[in-house]
Amino acid sequence: QVRLSESGGGSVQAGGSLRLSCTASKFAFSTYCMAWFRQAPGKEREGVAGFSFIGGGDVPYYADSVKGRFTISQDNAVNTVYLQMNNLKPEDTAMYYCAALFCGSVTNRNVQFWGQGTQVTVSS
DSSP states (O other): OOOEEEEOOEEEETTOOEEEEEEEOHHHHHHSEEEEEEEOTTSOOEEEEEOSSTTSOSOOEEOTTTTTTEEEEEETTTTEEEEEEOSOOGGGOEEEEEEEEOSSSOOGGGEEEEOOOEEEEEEO
């Protein structure tokens, strides 16, 4: 069983920054690609950022809505994946989920394990 533990969510004003962290088992990092998803109220869960190769050594995928503002990174030494979010906008408000998925496209159907989620709220 793979367990993913997220932290770092919170409430910020528009233009602010947050960094999300997700710690997983060594097995997860050596078996799956890692990604971040989000789900806003009334909307489908969507992929925000993710890697296409195990270990995260590739050029990451970013959703168009977050390109230039969000950065995903991965520290394999401590089995942690991060999502640095800058210049946050009210439309970024959502529950953010860490995910371990089959490598390829950052889509819900590829996800094998989900974290419990961490809430991000951006006020205008």
